[in-house]
Amino acid sequence: MDTKVAQILDGKALAQKIYAELADQIQSLQAEIGRPPGLAVLMVGDNPASAAYVRNKERACQKIGIASFGKHFPAETAFGELEQVIQSLNQDERVDGILVQLPLPPHLDSVALLHAIAPDKDADGLHPVNLGRLVRGESGLRSCTPAGVMRLLQEYEIELKGKQAVILGRSILVGKPMALMLLEADATVTIAHSRSQNLPDITRSADILIAAVGRPNLVTPEMVKPNAVVVDVGINRVTDDAGNSRLVGDVQFEGVLCVASSITPVPGGIGPMTVAMLLQNTVWSYSQKR
Numbered sequence: 001m002d003t004k005v006a007q008i009l010d011g012k013a014l015a016q017k018i019y020a021e022l023a024d025q026i027q028s029l030q031a032e033i034g035r036p037p038g039l040a041v042l043m044v045g046d047n048p049a050s051a052a053y054v055r056n057k058e059r060a061c062q063k064i065g066i067a068s069f070g071k072h073f074p075a076e077t078a079f080g081e082l083e084q085v086i087q088s089l090n091q092d093e094r095v096d097g098i099l100v101q102l103p104l105p106p107h108l109d110s111v112a113l114l115h116a117i118a119p120d121k122d123a124d125g126l127h128p129v130n131l132g133r134l135v136r137g138e139s140g141l142r143s144c145t146p147a148g149v150m151r152l153l154q155e156y157e158i159e160l161k162g163k164q165a166v167i168l169g170r171s172i173l174v175g176k177p178m179a180l181m182l183l184e185a186d187a188t189v190t191i192a193h194s195r196s197q198n199l200p201d202i203t204r205s206a207d208i209l210i211a212a213v214g215r216p217n218l219v220t221p222e223m224v225k226p227n228a229v230v231v232d233v234g235i236n237r238v239t240d241d242a243g244n245s246r247l248v249g250d251v252q253f254e255g256v257l258c259v260a261s262s263i264t265p266v267p268g269g270i271g272p273m274t275v276a277m278l279l280q281n282t283v284w285s286y287s288q289k290r
């Protein structure tokens with residue numbers, strides 16, 4: 001018996017295409033604005049995963065013509081000092097986007113720090129003003145990971161209107177803004193979470209299943225409706241039996257591949273889309289300066 005396998009939704013390839021488009025946009029905007037776009041990335045402490053992510057973002061900026069202003073602070077930096085840096089970046093005319101790499105060391109109130117960013121420079125789309133604009137359906141800077149999911153689904157012409165969408169996870173970074181974006185696209189939206197009862201019944205009702213929990217292998221084939229579209233937002237570093245570290249999502253990929261109609265891989269799925277949306281947000285802020 002030959003088994004049917006799902007279509008792979010290639011976030012890495014789409015991110016490359018978006019970079020090419022952004023590079024063109026920057027070229028033509030720069031003639032009018034007279035300077036390149038600028039993104040400031042603040043990193044506090046030396047979490048190796050964060051350092052790698054920040055390097056990726058800076059490399060992506062360089063590739064498309066965004067000036068990146070990296071600022072690295074020791075783990076013990078005081079809140080007030082970071083707040084002042086953000087305030088001066090808010091005033092800095094060369095800077096269109098500001099990003100505070102998360103997680104921050106535990107003594108720092110990350111919510112308060114994110115709130116110090118000027119809403120129109122909030123490249124991550126996490127400021128309450130931007131979340132409020134999303135709730136209202138107004139234009140504004142959108143949270144990068146859910147925006148990346150929407151863009152990828154759009155690229156593959158996956159119909160959302162009237163479909164059952166189920167999101168696993170209710171975080172402010174992904175689950176909640178994801179629900180609002182799917183609602184904006186006329187999906188019927190359910191958010192399930194760690195306290196939800198009968199989780200497999202809920203997930204099996206999904207035409208579109210978004211896993212954003214951060215737990216490897218949470219989504220098994222039995223939890224997926226045949227021919228569903230499965231989007232894996234999880235980024236989990238695991239060590240296999242041979243002692244090698246690798247990246248896996250929240251979905252048991254090999255199993256679900258034979259049930260779903262389309263699926264995003266990890267790596268190469270939503271991760272690269274998140275970075276592409278960060279740069280898109282920066283270019284959008286920049287374009288407002290015309």
Ligand SMILES: Nc1nc(=O)c2c([nH]1)NC[C@@H]1CN(c3ccc(C(=O)N[C@@H](CCC(=O)O)C(=O)O)cc3)C=[N+]21
Pocket residue numbers: 053099100101102103124144235247266267268269270271272273274275
């Ligand atoms: N203020 C802030 N904004 C963020 O957007 C943010 C953050 N803090 N803190 C950490 C998380 C994590 N995150 C990722 C982005 C891209 C990949 C990514 O591109 N991953 C590659 C693989 C990279 C690898 O191999 O290590 C992939 O999935 O193909 C992963 C993770 C953004 N985050």
